[in-house]
Amino acid sequence: MAEHAAKQIDTETLWGGKTSPFTTSYGKLMMWFFLVSDALTFGGLLAAYSFTRFNVSDAWPIGEETFNSLPFLGHGYPLIYVALMTFILIVSSVTMVLAVEAGHRMDKKGVVKWMIATIIGGFFFVGSQAWEWSHFIHGSEFGKVELADGSQAIVKGHFGKITSFDVTEAHGHHKKGEKIVDAFEGDLMHQFQHAVELGHIENGQITLHDGTKALVKKEKDEHMQLVIKKNGSKHKIGDKIDGKEAEDLYYGSINTGEAHKVIYGANLKQNEYGPQQYGHFFFFITGFHGFHVFSGVVFNIIILIGVMRNLYHKRGHYEMVEKTGLYWHFVDLVWVFVFTFFYLV
Amino acid sequence: MERDDIIEYSLDTHHSEEEGVKMRKKIWQVTAILTLITIVEVACGAFIKQDSSIWHLVKWGFIILTIVKAAYIVLVFMHLGHEKKSLKYIILVPYIIFILYLLFILLTESTAIDRVLKAFGA
Numbered sequence: 065m066a067e068h069a070a071k072q073i074d075t076e077t078l079w080g081g082k083t084s085p086f087t088t089s090y091g092k093l094m095m096w097f098f099l100v101s102d103a104l105t106f107g108g109l110l111a112a113y114s115f116t117r118f119n120v121s122d123a124w125p126i127g128e129e130t131f132n133s134l135p136f137l138g139h140g141y142p143l144i145y146v147a148l149m150t151f152i153l154i155v156s157s158v159t160m161v162l163a164v165e166a167g168h169r170m171d172k173k174g175v176v177k178w179m180i181a182t183i184i185g186g187f188f189f190v191g192s193q194a195w196e197w198s199h200f201i202h203g204s205e206f207g208k209v210e211l212a213d214g215s216q217a218i219v220k221g222h223f224g225k226i227t228s229f230d231v232t233e234a235h236g237h238h239k240k241g242e243k244i245v246d247a248f249e250g251d252l253m254h255q256f257q258h259a260v261e262l263g264h265i266e267n268g269q270i271t272l273h274d275g276t277k278a279l280v281k282k283e284k285d286e287h288m289q290l291v292i293k294k295n296g297s298k299h300k301i302g303d304k305i306d307g308k309e310a311e312d313l314y315y316g317s318i319n320t321g322e323a324h325k326v327i328y329g330a331n332l333k334q335n336e337y338g339p340q341q342y343g344h345f346f347f348f349i350t351g352f353h354g355f356h357v358f359s360g361v362v363f364n365i366i367i368l369i370g371v372m373r374n375l376y377h378k379r380g381h382y383e384m385v386e387k388t389g390l391y392w393h394f395v396d397l398v399w400v401f402v403f404t405f406f407y408l409v
Numbered sequence: 410m411e412r413d414d415i416i417e418y419s420l421d422t423h424h425s426e427e428e429g430v431k432m433r434k435k436i437w438q439v440t441a442i443l444t445l446i447t448i449v450e451v452a453c454g455a456f457i458k459q460d461s462s463i464w465h466l467v468k469w470g471f472i473i474l475t476i477v478k479a480a481y482i483v484l485v486f487m488h489l490g491h492e493k494k495s496l497k498y499i500i501l502v503p504y505i506i507f508i509l510y511l512l513f514i515l516l517t518e519s520t521a522i523d524r525v526l527k528a529f530g531a
Contacts (some may be wrong), residue, residue, distance in 0.1 A: 086492065086493050086495055086496035086499070087493055087496075088492065088493070088496055093496075096496075096500055100500060100503070100504055103504060104504070104507065104508075107504075107507075107508050107511065108511065111508075111511050111512060111515050112515075114515065115515045115518070115519050118519045118523065119519055119522050119523070119526075121526070126459050127454060128454055128455055142455040143451050143454050143455050144451070144455075147447060147448075147451040150447050151444065151447060154440070154443050154444065154447065155440075157482065157486055158436060158437075158439075158440045158486075160486075161436055161485075161486045162433065162436060164488075165429060165432050165433060165436065166429075168423050168424045168429070169423070169424065169425070169426060169429050170423070302460070381423065386488075389487075390487055393482055393483075393486045393487045394487070396482060396486075397479055397482045397483065397487075400475055400478050400479055400482065401475060401479070403450075403475075404450070404471050404472065404474075404475040407454070408450055408453075408454045408471050409468050409471055409472075
């Protein structure tokens, strides 16, 4: 585009040599070098993840079992949510490359349009990851249970809704015979899980904060299945226990009145999905990647402001868009590998 | 005023409208391929259980498809396929060698640890 052609500086002045190395600008070359080093970091993390996975004796979580929920729709949708996240990131990579292409034609309007689309995609991805972390941390309704023989099992199926706590022994402001119902959605469930963790449930009776004892009334669980993830004296990894037997074992553990029989969700010490290291790697790798996406969005916004202020148009080329584009594609590239090794394999 | 940020020395910085049409066609093609691969991966992951007899083949399938996806992203989206050969290989070769080396070391080590655990118990 002749009218935008920028001033040519001879390469001798520029590099002190005859040609620029690799016929690429300094900035682009340095971006590539940075990306190689960053790729080594992620490569190292994923390799360490695989190494750990093969060196723990307990069963490693399976992606389609751990990640099977959708916002508002509950569970039973294996991998659909991460697939959606992957798709969002791929699409935002496409809009970025379209912005770069528009920049090559000095089409400022096109660059602005596609960069805004990219930034929106980036925000969607970061938001999705926040939801996924929240879901991962809060965990399922059943949690992971330690059975009488010392084995540990994850629980599949549908948890019957808790309808009320029927007070049998009153303390505080409760009365005997009173039926305590949900003050808000999930209130009883929350109290129930908390009591389970503390070991405040015995023979179907829950002890509340104020010392009130109450019978737990709940709807029937459906399709309950225990999958053993840690060897015990009776059950071995991979065993599946269904129906009545599963319910007896599960509630048997809860009704012992001992604490820490059930783990809900995840923190840095333990998680309901698998070995402790699994939680560590999940938080670190997806967190580090999410941080990259977030920085990418910030870079894109900064460059977008430059584009809107005509900075690059006056300069005669949109190479800055290309450089931030390289970073953005790299983020997508890393996710492709995280997706495979964390969720699929 | 002499400004050193208005230098024009990157050969690939501009292209014409006609080239743009061709490039966009290519971009949408690659988009379709990447989407298709992701759909295939998710379908395999959701429907083939890990204890099935063909799981190890599925696993290799995932790894190959992932590398195909990565190649499209790096070579087309990041434009590395059209850069000078010297640049292309100076980026790719050291990285690939290093990662293969790392995998080799870790596989060797984890095999050794596995043997120790089997012999002496966890």
